[in-house]
Amino acid sequence: MESDARRRSPLTLLRRVPFTAALVLALLVIGIATGTLWSPASEKPWYAEFAxxxxxxxxxxxxxxxxxPFLLNAPYVFLTIAPLVIGGVGWAEWRFGSLRTIGLFLAGHLVGVLGAAGIVAVVSQTGWHWAERLTTVYDVGPSCGAFTALVFAIxxxxxxxxxxxxxxxxxxIGVSVLYLGQLHDLEHAVALVAAMLASGWLPAFRHRASRPSAREWRLIAFAGLIAIGAVQVLGLVVPYDGPLGSNEPVSSFLDVAIDVVVILLIANGVRRGYRVAWIAAIVLGAFNLLTAALVFAALPLLLDAGAIDSPLDVVGIAVAPTVYWIAQLAFMIIGRGAFRVPLRRSRRRVAAATVTPEETAARIRRFGGGTISWMVTWPENRHIALRGPAEAGVVGYQEHAGVAIMLGDPIVPAGSLGEALAAFERTTQDAGLIPCVFSAGTAxxxxxxxxxRSVIVAEDTIVDLPELQFTGKAWGAVRTAINxxxxxxxxxxxxxxxxxPWNVLAQVRAISEQWTGDKGLPEMRFTLGTVAEALDPEVRVGIAVDGEGSLHGVTSWLPVYGGDGRVAGWTLDLMRRRDGGFxxxxxxxxxxxxxxxxGEGYDFVSLSGAPLVRPADAEAGPVDQVLEQIGSLVEPLYGFASLHRFKQKFNPRHESLHLLYRDEGDLPRIGVxxxxxxxxxASLRDLVTSAAGTAART
Structure with a gap:
């Protein structure tokens, strides 16, 4: 722990990014020395000599x-440039080292500044007002180099x-250069294009190109609509003089608010893949293009009538939104297959054949499964057969909060796991659900x-049964209990x-209800069975009974099929003990x-995985650290870690169980x-009360 703290100390972090720290310090010191932290550098008599x-x-x-690069033009610029330098240059230096980052920074700065100057020199010869204006403009600042470093880090x-x-x-960058059109915006655009081309060309940064998934189509379309909304706000309320012309604010707050609300409503539906939102976006885009076409067609009439003094009075308002809408419509039409989710919840169904629990159990016997595979047959799960080569198999999942949680491994023929997971991803996404797999095995x-992504969420504890003998020091606690x-x-x-008989059932239910009542929360489900699941005829139940017929404890065991109808082992599920008993x-x-x-010849017993328990020697990433914090919060309520330690008395071997998910953006919803x-x-009141009680105890 001491070494971890030392690695995370501020001094150690600064040693990893000395160039970034020096650059920020130089900007601050020079800003104070020259007075540019509180007055614009462009007002200084020496500005033209250094810009x-x-x-x-x-x-x-x-x-x-x-x-x-070491000067800033306005006092407020330091507040905006510091995060860019720290985030872009600092991130790149952390990943690539100081020398490579210095090279990226200098190259990006030179390409951006010189490239923009060259473009202005050439384009100004055409008489373009915007380019002619930039021929007299100076600029300072490190933003080109910072953007270049950021692109390579990305x-x-x-x-x-x-x-x-x-x-x-x-x-x-696109919005700023097309609308605001300042010299530094053009420099940023040149540096950005050069950095993206270079990062795509260099082998170290090259990635195999692939068609975006349905989710990526939706997210990019969503981002495009938000950008168009921002563009409309700029065009309606912000004066600008960019390459597409000049504009003065002409609209009221109400007009802007209505436009923004409409765009946001459509964008949210597009993000979820709703077909009606896609149609609405197409209609809105077509309407905007039609309006722009009518405006351009009416330019001669407006000039003749004296309504406008120059075509540029209209072009500045209409051209940029038109360009953005053309790009947006083209993208959404090409990716139209990603927007098929019905608006009505009742119609959002996974497009796969439904399988009954009995048929699911039959396929588990046929193909086998993991140690928790029998839990898939429980009635809370939905059972579907997926399309493709794995269609002979089945998966079980539950739907909560817009997430489809597959429980355990797919029940499929050997070699079909990848195909089943891909089919599950496609079908759930088409229904507007977030797919994930909980408690998946290593295969x-x-x-x-x-x-x-994959993160360990539990550790399965397995005891191999062949030649099992409770001998030796390691089995001392077990022998003591038996004796x-x-x-x-x-x-x-x-x-x-x-x-x-009924009296045994009554005692089992009484013991279970007493255990549940002590927890302060309703009985947990999902991967934790109840007495109802223990009544399954295929489930074995071990009971401890004294001479008077009183039950002292009960355990239930779920079958683990190895394929071809053979039970290979058993998984521990229900564990209940009587208060004051043995x-x-x-x-x-x-x-x-x-x-x-x-004695019956089975291969193993699984003592089941304790949720939110992971191997002590596993590398902990950010997601793992969050799970550890959650585990520490719920430990006083359910004792997962304590239960895991208890199982070590039986000298098991360990196998990790994983949560599989698309990316970190899904984790908040998956957690819910x-x-x-x-x-x-459990109601919200139950959760809040239990959390408060846990906090009080800790």
Whole structure:
């Protein structure tokens, strides 16, 4: 822990990014020394000697390319440029090292400044008012180099964050250069284009091109609509003089508010993939294009009538939105297959054949499954057969909060795990759901779709049964429990609970209700069964009974099929003990059950995975750290970590269980969905009360 704290100390962080720290410090010190932190640099008499721009280069002041990055033109600019420098240059330096980052920064600055000057010099010869204006403009600041470093850092992101970050950056730079059209906006655009081309050309940053998924079509279309909304706000309320012309604000706040509200409503529907939102966006875009066409067609009439003095009075308002709408419509029409989700919730159904629980159980017997596969047959799950080569199999999932949570591994023929996961992703996304897989085994985690993430959410504890002997020091606690049970007349019986007399059932229910009542929350479900699941005829139940017929504890065991109808092992599910009863009853029941199954020739018993428990030696990423915090919060309520430690008495081997998800953007919704899956009957008041009680105890 001490070494971790040392690695995270501010001094250590600064040592990783010395160039970034020096650049920010230089900007601050020079700003104070020159007074540009509180008054514009352009008002200083020496400004033209240190700023870049076509006039400086025309007069031979080429040294300005090396002096301009350390000056800021306006006091407020430091507040906006510091996050860009820290985020862009600092991130790049953290990833690539100081020397490479210095090279990227200088190259981006030179390309942006010199490239923009060259463009202005050429285009101004055409008489374009915007270009002619820029021939007299100077600029200072490190933003070109910072944007270049940011683009290269973005290239290291995993999919789909890389595409999202690039789209956001392009939209930001595109809007600023087309609308505001200042010299620094043009420099940013040149540096951005050059950096993207270079990062795509260099082998170290090159990524295999692939068609965006349905989700990416929706997110990019959503970002495009938001950008158009921002463009309309700029065009309606902000004066500008950019390459598309000049504009003065002509609209009221009400007009702007109505436009923004409409765009946001459509954009949110597009983000969810609703067909009606897609249609509305197409209609809105077509209407805007038709309006622009009518405006352009009416220009001669407006000029003749004296309504406008110059065509530029209209072009500045109409051209840019038209360009954006053309691009938006083209994108949405090409990706129209991603927008098929019905608006009505009742019609949003997964397009796959429904399978009954009985048919699901039959396929589990046929193909086998993981240690929690029998839980898929429980009635809370929906069972579907997916299209494709894996269609002979089945998956079980639950839908909560717009998330489809597949439970465990797909029940499919050997070699079809990847196909089943891809089909599950397609069908759930087409229904407007977020797909994920909970408690997947290592083989399924390895076969996850490209770009998906995997995080360990539980540790399965497995005891191998061949030659099982409770000998040696490691089994001391177990032997003690067995010997004590013999002395006190506690008998072990393996039964089918459904076949037991009513008095046994009544005691099992009473013990379970007492255990649940002590928790302060409703009984957990999803991967934790109840007495109802223990009544399944295929489930074995171990009970501890004294000489008077009183139950002291009960455990239930779910079958684990290995394929071809053979039961390979059993998974521990229900664990209940009577208050005031035989002390080590759980040790006695689990050990006796393992010995019973070993005698019947089974391969293993799984003591089941404790949720939110992960291997101690596993590398902890940001998601893992969040899960650890959640686990510590719920530990006083359900004791997952304590239960995991208890199972170590049986000297098990461990296998990790994973949560598979598309990317980190889905995790908040998945967290809500898993809470509802585990606590479907818990109200908000129950959760708040239990959380308050937990906080008070800790």
């Amino acid at each position: 870049t721009g076509l006039p400086a280069f025309a007069e031979g002041r080429w040294w300005t390319v090396f002096t301009s 290239a290291t992101l995993p999919s789909p964050w890389r595409l999202r970050a690039r789209v956001a950056t392009v939209i930001w 399924t985690a390895t076969a996850r779709p490209e770009g998906w 004590k049970a013999e002395r006190e007349g506690i008998e072990f019986r393996m039964v089918r609970l459904a076949d037991e 002390g080590p009853v759980m040790e006695f029941l689990i050990a006796s059950s393992a010995r019973h199954f070993s 969905a898993l809470t509802r899956a585990y606590l479907p009957d």
